[in-house]
Amino acid sequence: MHALIFSNTLAMTADAPRPTPLPGEAVIRILMAGICNTDIEITKGYMGFTGILGHEFVGIVEIVNDADTGLTGKRVVGDINCGCTRPSCTYCTQGLGRHCPERTTLGIDRRDGCFAEYITLPVANLIEVPETIPNEFATLTEPLAAAFEILEQVRIVSADEVLIVGDGKLGLLISHALSTTGASVSHVGKHPDKLAISAQLGNQTMLLPDMAAKKYDFVIEATGNASGFGFSLAHTKPRGTLILKSTLAAHEPIDLTPVVVDEITVVGSRCGLFRPALDYLQTGVDLSPIIDSIYPFESALQAFDRAKTRGALKVLLDFA
């Protein structure tokens, strides 16, 4: 089958073996896939992953190697983390397979990803996509779930003042997730056109140079760069909460003294449950402003170049 493989360099191949499902797994034919910044980071060495890239997808279940689950032929999205599922695993038994220490992760860690005609995933990871949700938006379920993960981790109520820092893809998806809380949401970024997407959701937006010294109950750091942490910390109230989404702050000199003195809570936040994201998509919300472009899968390398362009929003691959 055709696949986009990373091993030192990124290359399209026509000769990748079609995957065979283990017991409990399904084979899914990919309809559409999305390029994430994590994919770009992997091509720079992140996670030391080699293999087929990609973890954002919507597809059709072709084969189920399990008791019939009624999923065959259905359009699905799927949780990218594959836990050990053992009864002895305290994470898998609590519905936290995404933290199982033995997990593999689609296109990120010891499991081939979805920039290919076919993938396998455990049947338990799959969720049928309601008919009303188009492929373009269904492909965004995974990053949207990461945005909704914030609401699984902390309780944000209407009295809270929230600041989103960063107006990239993730920051904009977070602006969608937070618009469901009733809280007063502010959004700071560098790009008027992107902030306009957040403003349409009712959020108050401001360009970075216009940012006042105000502090917030919750600050969500989604800049994807190292300077985001210090900026976010400076805008978090004493006893407030900073949600950290970027993994790129690594190995930078960071002053944690304000965390202690102001008793700030820093909550790391990664992948989320798919159900809240699908429920939100089913309300008929329009995510097309977050989509930069759609490339045919055979042009995946050009799509990757586009995704790497500074300021590009979500780039999708169409397998039709």
Next chain:
Amino acid sequence: MHALIFSNTLAMTADAPRPTPLPGEAVIRILMAGICNTDIEITKGYMGFTGILGHEFVGIVEIVNDADTGLTGKRVVGDINCGCTRPSCTYCTQGLGRHCPERTTLGIDRRDGCFAEYITLPVANLIEVPETIPNEFATLTEPLAAAFEILEQVRIVSADEVLIVGDGKLGLLISHALSTTGASVSHVGKHPDKLAISAQLGNQTMLLPDMAAKKYDFVIEATGNASGFGFSLAHTKPRGTLILKSTLAAHEPIDLTPVVVDEITVVGSRCGLFRPALDYLQTGVDLSPIIDSIYPFESALQAFDRAKTRGALKVLLDFA
């Protein structure tokens, strides 16, 4: 009056003016005071403070500049943070004067401290010390309150596995506070003699070189040095909580990626309420193993030198 003043250098003076209470304040005659690492840090430039050092004390109320509160002549300890107390302050009105942005702090920030014969503090900051608690232990109320602050911030239950990192003064006081939770408490440090104090409380202790790769639900970083954060993070379970007590991790290169990937919650923790600490002292607990030595106040400079000695536990100043 006699006082230990810091201004570029640390010096005893006999000529400090005796403080005058503002409305709502009391004058307290100091009976005993404790030297904290923060005092030592201030002499290195921390907080940019100049004036009379010291914030751990027990004393007798001499004058009350307020409606009679019945406190005159009583033995008291006192919260070191003095909030603005305005009805418009969201911190002061919630009992969080210790986070009021306009607060002064005894011997730390714009308010002369307790290494002096007399101090002033707002009457509202004072709590009478039960007769059964000796001066030596009452002086430890403030750092013990900082240890109990952890239990105000996070809910630790008997099923939790907790690791305390660091066996200095604060680590040992934390081992006392956590011994009240019923949780399984482990304590790692570098000093067998200090760990023995924690072991007597029923905590499992281990020397740093013997530390296994195990991860814990809660890890409490109380090392007072920059390497403590990374070590503590490495021993925190995915979705676990790291309580950060040290302010000395400043400006170090820190990798926050595990915080995001493992969705760890980092909780900064500083000063606490005095009541839980006094309640604990009233149970008759013996804190004498945490006391290194007691110097007469006139030997405060020697006491300071002793407190600066590597590995010294709590050094007290006796004003009798």
